[in-house]
Amino acid sequence: MWRKHTLAALRIINSTKFPFPLSDSLCFNLFYRNTSALHSSSSRFTERFGGSPFLSARTSFFPNPTILFGAKWIDILNFDHTRCFFCSESGSTEKLRRCWNCDAEGANTTPFLFCHTCRSVQPVDGSIDYFQIFGMERDYNVEVGELEREYKNWQRKLHPDLVHSKTQTEREYAAEQSARVIDAYRTLADPLTRAIYMMKLEGLIVDEEERITDxxxxxxxxxxxxxxxxxxxxxxxxxxxxxxxxxxxxxxxxxxxxxxxxxxxxxxxxxxxxxxxxxxxxxxxxxx
Known part of the structure; x- marks a missing residue:
């Protein structure tokens, strides 16, 4: 049954002017190669497609199908790129980050500021909390001297003189990053705002204008x-x-x-x- 559904899905892609024709046999061979063949060619698979295939009794899949087909064709079937491909079980939910400029991904891109490959400033990543920005553990007992050193280090990297010759897009990203670094520093440097922020990280919002009943x-x-x-x-x-x-x-x-x-x-x-x-x-x- 799962093979039938897979072939039906691939025919839908093929009918929408897929970049190359897909016969049923090609569909099956492309996505459901036998386990031993995948094991023997795992290194070549990793080199070409990125990551390793998930092997099970039912199926094997490409962890990043966009690399093979392109986002346009994957979106036709509304695939979730962080979940398994043609498989009912959940896959990795780890967010895959890509550089907006050179398209480098994973270990080649810092999760917060610069791309390690092309050194371009990245857009703000809201999933990175204020403690991570400064490379600190999420702990209320903050070493203020270390916080200040890391803050100054980021501000030097984001100084307008260093990005004035960059593209308009990158200058805007740098300005947004700088504003977030400033807000992060001011929040963590003060014991009260740090406490309120840590409650927020726990999913609890503190009303600072709350009436006193004590x-x-x-x-x-x-x-x-x-x-x-x-x-x-x-x-x-x-x-x-x-x-x-x-x-x-x-x-x-x-x-x-x-x-x-x-x-x-x-x-x-x-x-x-x-x-x-x-x-x-x-x-x-x-x-x-």
Missing amino acids: LELLAEIMELREAVEEAEDAEALIQIQAQLQEKLQYWSNSFEDALRSKKYEDAHSSIRRMTYYKRANEEIIKKL
């Missing part, structure tokens, strides 16, 4: 505001600021522990506290 926190915030308003000089404000920094550090540590333990409600509560302490600190900075 009576204890409300009372503390009111007391803090009064202390800031009644501060007589800069020295008094600096003392309050030092207390705020201690509170921020405490709740930052609490967030890290809660996130690691997947206690998301506790993590959310920590963020709520950090949000108001940070705002109070900003008010103090304005008065200093």
Whole structure:
């Protein structure tokens, strides 16, 4: 039955002015060679088509049929390029990245910025998170010095003076990449925005304008505001600021522990506290 369906599908391609005629025997020989032949010629197969064929009792398939037929012809049958070809089982779901300029793929192309083959700047890849941009583990405890070094390194590579002679397309990609690097750095450099971003990576959105219902926190915030308003000089404000920094550090540590333990409600509560302490600190900075 599967052979019958395969031949029927290939006849559809053939009827749409396929680049070369396909007879039933050619269809079958092309996609369903015997297992021993595939094993004996695996190296030639890999060299010509990329990757290795999937072998099973039912079928073997080309992992990247676009290489053989071209995207135009594969799209006729609405094939999912990340799944197996003419097979009901799921294949690899790994995203195949290609350079927009030279069409290099896989190991020849960095997942984020430059193509290793032609060195052209690549478009923004939204699947790469902010930690990956800087080559860091997804960990709340960020080494700020390392983050800053990596940030400056990216900015040097994306400096307008280095891409001014490139095509309009590549200059636009460089500008988009630069903006994303800046946003990534600002997000990860601050403990609060880093915490909110890490919750987002967990699929949880934090409302920074959420109303406070915690009576204890409300009372503390009111007391803090009064202390800031009644501060007589800069020295008094600096003392309050030092207390705020201690509170921020405490709740930052609490967030890290809660996130690691997947206690998301506790993590959310920590963020709520950090949000108001940070705002109070900003008010103090304005008065200093």
